[in-house]
Amino acid sequence: MLAVVLFVPHPTALAADLSPGPENDADAACTEIKTALQALADSEHAESFALDLAASGGNLPIVEARLSVLLDRTNDLRVTLRRVRQSAVARDPMVDQCTRMGFRALVISERLSSDVESMLFGGDDSFAQAPALKPGAPAASPPAQQP
Numbered sequence: 001m002l003a004v005v006l007f008v009p010h011p012t013a014l015a016a017d018l019s020p021g022p023e024n025d026a027d028a029a030c031t032e033i034k035t036a037l038q039a040l041a042d043s044e045h046a047e048s049f050a051l052d053l054a055a056s057g058g059n060l061p062i063v064e065a066r067l068s069v070l071l072d073r074t075n076d077l078r079v080t081l082r083r084v085r086q087s088a089v090a091r092d093p094m095v096d097q098c099t100r101m102g103f104r105a106l107v108i109s110e111r112l113s114s115d116v117e118s119m120l121f122g123g124d125d126s127f128a129q130a131p132a133l134k135p136g137a138p139a140a141s142p143p144a145q146q147p
Helices: 011-018 022-055 060-085 093-121
Strands: none
Touching (some): 022 093, 060 093
């Protein structure tokens, strides 16, 4: 006859074993930001593809749907950054660097979504007047700022 013995730890011992240390908290915070950034980058890529298709006579509802997802991912990143900034590890140098990276991406994404909204809903037929996207063409770089 075979006996099976189960070991069930005390709940406080289990919690103590699973609680992450400060460095793990910082890693978790950066991982959370990076995950939100990856989701945002994926939605920006999908929006770019939809805009490219729409510029060559494609379907505008696809651009609108992708814009909706882009706005959702932007908001997800905003919420993640707020939560991390209010956490105990916010002053950790690694977390600070991840947070700064997240805020830069947030600003860029908000500009992108604002530009797309202007093209779609501006009412002045901006989308038809927008220059056609060229496959493989490098993106225009912003003008250099002078002191």
